[in-house]
Amino acid sequence: MTAPIQVRSPKRRGDQVFSTSALVAGVAILIVLAAVAIFLVAESLPAFLANPADISSDGSGFWGLVGPLVFGTIWAAALALLIALPLSIGIALFISHIAPRKLAQGLGYIIDLLAAVPSVVFGLWGITVLAPAVQPFFVWLVDNVGWIPLFAGPVSGTGRTVLTVAVVLAVMIIPIITAISREVFLQTPRLHEEAALALGATRWEMIQMAVLPFGRPGLISATMLGLGRALGETMAVAMVLSPSVIISFALLQSQNPTTIAANIALNFPEASGIGVNVLIGTGLLLFIITLIVNSIARVAINRRKAFSGAN
């Protein structure tokens, strides 16, 4: 028995340099993400450790300040999701299964255009066009269904309420949710669809029986990604909302809970001393919240890849 002869290709300098630089770039991404976390923690530590009286005049400290902001962030994002999700599923189904094949791609582009509009333009549009347009409708709501706590008065005179913000946010996240769910719906195995149709199902029954069950995991991750975007959206909220630091479920009043991101954008330019650290601390919280939401989305997507019969 002789040992098997190992043939090794010569180590080339070019290969080594190239693979090392590729590796370095890859690791650099991990380092950047770690650096984001480390620097945010480092700069927000003073806020966590500071004397509560230095942070807010009523002595409630960092957590007393941050509570309403976290509430406002989640509340606005949840409302936006509530509006965006049904519309997005509808649009995705329209593009993937109902619109004529030739039109479908073009229609997809049109929805993608919405994603390309900068958020500051959305903010400008929200405050000059949308808010005045929906204000009469808000008045009507308060007058007629004001007994529901959500729609309780007094109504905001400007229309710059959390509901308007939710509508703007919904418009901003619709393209994200639509793009992913459209892809998922298009991946439905043709055999499933044709089997359903062959059994005499109408198109809607086919969508119910074949497309939606197949697309559910993808839909969940699309929703989470949209939620992540809505949580972190800054300028549209900062410009449209008339903010205050409160916890309130009322949708149409002039006192609205503001979000972490909008609060940072509005107060950072003038902040100094411990105020800067407090704002960075709230930013760290936002980072953690979106990190959790996005990780859930990614895990859902990866599971689908592993178990779906389509791949």
Added chain:
Amino acid sequence: MTTMNTLSLTAPGGYRPLTRSVMLTTLGLSVAVSFGIFVILDLGGTTQSFNIVGAVVVAAVINVVLIYVLSRISEGRRKATDRLMTGLVTTAFLITLLPLISLIFTTVVNGLPRFDLTFFSSSMRNVVGAGGGGLHALMGTLEITGAATLISVPVGLLSAIYLVEYGRGRLSQAITFFVDVMTGIPSIVAGLFAFALFAIFFGPGIRFGIGGAVALSVLMIPVVVRSTEEMLKLVPNELREASYALGVPKWLTVVKVVLPTAVGGIITGIMLSISRIIGETAPLLIIVGMSTSMNYDLFSDRMATLPVFVYTEYANQGADTQAYLDRAWTGALVLILIVMVLNFGARLLSRLLSPKGMQ
């Protein structure tokens, strides 16, 4: 005609499919009724002006309900549900088009008055009230976005090459996962990161252009990695194997065979990622700040950028409100135009550059 008979059991009046002419008549009827109602409301003084959005929405609702009822009577429950859902889904699509149309329309109408030579040839230095322009902001945006692209493209490209050509095991899994997670970092957090990073070295008052470029890179790198990775994966393995069989080293295979094959898609991805970051406002507001004068130096002092220009013109309106609003809208129009050009250019390029047979 057995199908007819079974189906007729479900519909009380026998199965009569709705013809195209019936559908069109229903649509015309609902539009007429809805617009009629809104014209009467307008003339009666209930609404201040003719509410076109309301009229369209009400017309859609009437149409969907009418079709459902008609179909229920003549085609049966299942077909009626199908038509109802088709109508609702189509309406969802049309409703979403409303904000897009309204947004583009308002931006163009409000932006055109100041879309003139002065806007592109002067800054806001010593300008109070009318006049002035956004040249300083445009230059700032181009410089900062350019710097961000210079940082992100090499890192993103190489990482994607690592993931597709070299990466095995835990490390590449981790990079893939965290690139995905990084895609979701809120832009304002990226700005705070850049600020925290530079504040440690230069003190808390630090504001400069390169910081903005770093913040934007954090947002841009994952997009570049993702799109490049997808494109590299599309390159057929046979090409690589043919190259190896000819004795070409791996790195030359990547540089001379894999990258040129995928170059169209890669450039498209990079352009789309630029269009994504060029409109970012929040990070620049934090680390770059705002200025009214020209500043070409990325490494010192505040710089103006187009998105922040739009925001500050709106937020700090002077006595002559209209002049500030006009400038804000013109800035927004320029921004949208840049983004649209990048988007359409990217799609066009990917068509032109994609290798023959893959189109």
